[in-house]
Amino acid sequence: MEQVYVSYPSLDENKRHGAQQAGTQSETTQDKLIISNERPWKPWRSARSRIRGWAIRVQNAMLCLAGLEWYCYAALGVLMALMSFVMDLTVAKLLRAHHWLYSCLEGHKLLQFLCWTLYPACLCALSTSFSHSICPQSAGSGLPEMRAILSGVQLPDYLSLSNLFAKLVGLICTLSAGSSVFLGKVGPFVHLSNMVGAYLHRMYASACGTKQRRTQGDMLVVASAVGVASCFGAPISGVLFSIEVMGSHYSVRDYCPCFFAAVCGALSYRLLAVCSGEQETVNALFKTRFPTEIPYQPPEILFFALLGLLCGAVSCVYLFSHRWILRFVRANKLISRFIATEKTLYSGFVAFLLALVTFPYSAGSSMASQLTMRQLICSLLESTQWNSISHNATLLEESQQSLWQEWSPPGSSVYKTLGCFLIIKLWLLVLACTLPLPAGYFMPVFIYGAALGRFLGEGLAYLFPNGISPDTLSVINPGGYALVGAAAFAGAVTHTLSPALCALEMTGQSTHVVPILIATLISNAVSRSKHQPSFYDGISLIKKLPHLPSLIRACPKLSSVQIGRFVAPAGAVLQRGEKMAGVQNVLNNSTESQFPVVDTHESPTLLGTVTRDQLQAFLLEIQTEVLCKSLEDVCHIKPATLQLSPETTVKQVHCIMSVVREQRVFVTENGKLCGLITWKEMKSMIEELAEEI
Secondary structure, three states, X not given: OOEEEEEEEOOOOOEOOOOOOOOOOEOOOXXXXXXXXXXXXXXXXXXXXXXXXXHHHHHHHHHHHOOHHHHHHHHHHHHHHHHHHHHHHHHHHHXXXXXXXXXXXXXXXXXXXXXXXXXXXXXXXXXHHHHHHHOHHHOEOOHHHHHHHHOXXXXXXXXXXXXXXXXXXXXXXXXXXXXXXXOEOHHHHHXXXXXXXXXXXXXXXXXXXXXXXXXXXHHHHHHXXXXXXXXXXXXXXXXXXXHHHHOOOOOHHHHHHHHHHHHHHHHHHHHHHHHOOOOOOOOOOOOOOOOOOOOOOOOHHHHHHHHHHHHHHHHHXXXXXXXXXXXXXXXXXXXXXXXXXXXXHHHHHHHHHXXXXXXXXXXXXXXXXXXXXXXXXXXXXXXOOHHXXXXXXXXXXXXXXXXXXHHOOOOOXXXXXXXXXXXXXXXXXXXXXOOOOEOEOHHHHHHHHHHHHHHHHHHHHHHOOOOOOOOOOOOOOHHHHHHHHHHHHHHHHHOXXXXXXXXXXXXXXXXXXXXXXXXXXXXXXXXXXXXXXXXXXXXXXXXXXXOHHHHHHHOHHHHHOEOHHHOEOOOOOEEOOOOHHHHHHHHHHOOOOEEEEEOOOOOOEEEEEEEHHHHHHHHHHHHHXXXXXXXXXXXXXXXXXOEEOOOOEHHHHHHHHHHHOOOEEEEEEOOEEEEEEEHHHHHHHHHHHHHHO
């Protein structure tokens, strides 16, 4: 073994006998360290080498089957399914704890009141405090912001890991507040899926380097579909949701990845329910048992269409009220200042008011307030006629354990309970939308639409106890009307058709496909009248988010605005005959990675672009040669194939940059360079247009 001696000067360590000499004299000694140049010994070298070899073989075999991005899609689906299942499990345990505590206080109304109101108030306050302390961007649904990001605009911190953690914990606290607050998880969970997808894409990009075949935008589109699929076990509606709601331009190449990841997420979510013992086999989330021989009579198609009209009209009232209260909260100086400084106190106060209204010994007894969100939708989708059961002693004894009894308390009818639920819950939901915490709004409107359909179905069952057509022995199924109403109202609020397919996948009910589609189309037609914005478009407009499709749907005349007044200067511009001094000056004074090249500065006809690396290579070559060459002699000028005119509209520019995924586009007039448009200018442009509405 070779030995290498390394010497270094140390501090004085030996002193001569100072008492015997007039002055002290220090010496510098040299210590010799023995350092071995052989590799340190490690155990099990042969075993580790065999394991490494097998790992490389497995990796090569997996990459032969599919690219690395497909394994990222599968991992995204499994991770989001696991996150959704753990979230549901945690929320269910917290809700059971609240119900147990409330039942233990039976006979003490004051203590029950405090338990009923303070429990959701404290959870909402905790959700707001925790989410805003970690990441203020975690409040709200997150879907309007994600739509802006998918359109090409960069919003800081909306895809960060701190936002992921804050939104996850905050959403669990919000859902644990129960049906008193009446909020859901779909929107924030889609945002969570996008954050996980962005992190997986960063890992994919670091592993592939320059060989990556997918952009972050492609991964985010897939993550949007996975978010819905992992919530409801509904892969097809998840893909349709990502097309309708999230993407302004949908690429066909994202179709198969979306379906693959959504199926992985939905299947994993349902398999986790089977493994936990919650279900015996893979089944629909809200399994219904409607009659299949004659699910509905042909004349009922007219009533389903009437239900679509009713859902569309009520959705217009809800959307108008939602936009009004958000504008009022922002415009009122006292409330806006209070929310800005005391968000936690505001959330706790509003949650206390919501719980106060739904207290079972007050108005809550007339609106089935003790049912959870899951129990609400399951009870509304029951196929039995509640009114007929309440008047039949035999059927009443057989259904003692059914959830429908919450809708028919002693001394109250089913119609009164459903009517109170529809009237009170609408305004409570509007008020709950002002809470600055992570929350979703799809499931509340889905349940509200189910209650609206149930009310109509129970009324028809009362008017036609033996069915509409006397020739057939088929009674009216109020649960079918609840299913149709849920899809129609949710579709009208969001201006989409995906809730229709989501209702079919969540219930496994295929007999009501035609009524659901008819009612959803009619409700969409009513809610879209007079260019009324959807729920997500309304939030984008009020928050003034840089999402151009929302602005154009609200104000169609903006689509004809030209980009001439928004063009930014081109910055550092080189001419084709540029010498060494000019190139050096541009590199020193600019941080851009790409520079436009024109014919001459006096006649700025755009020829193309050169990169910073090319200019640095140009300087090196010029320094080694005697002859002074110009820029065009050394560098290859890449032609600018995409050029815009100042008369191009904002809508056209946004469409081009979104589809082509260009970060910057040059604006020319008669071939002469006028400036450029980047996503930064696009964001400023959209924000300026939002101020004009």
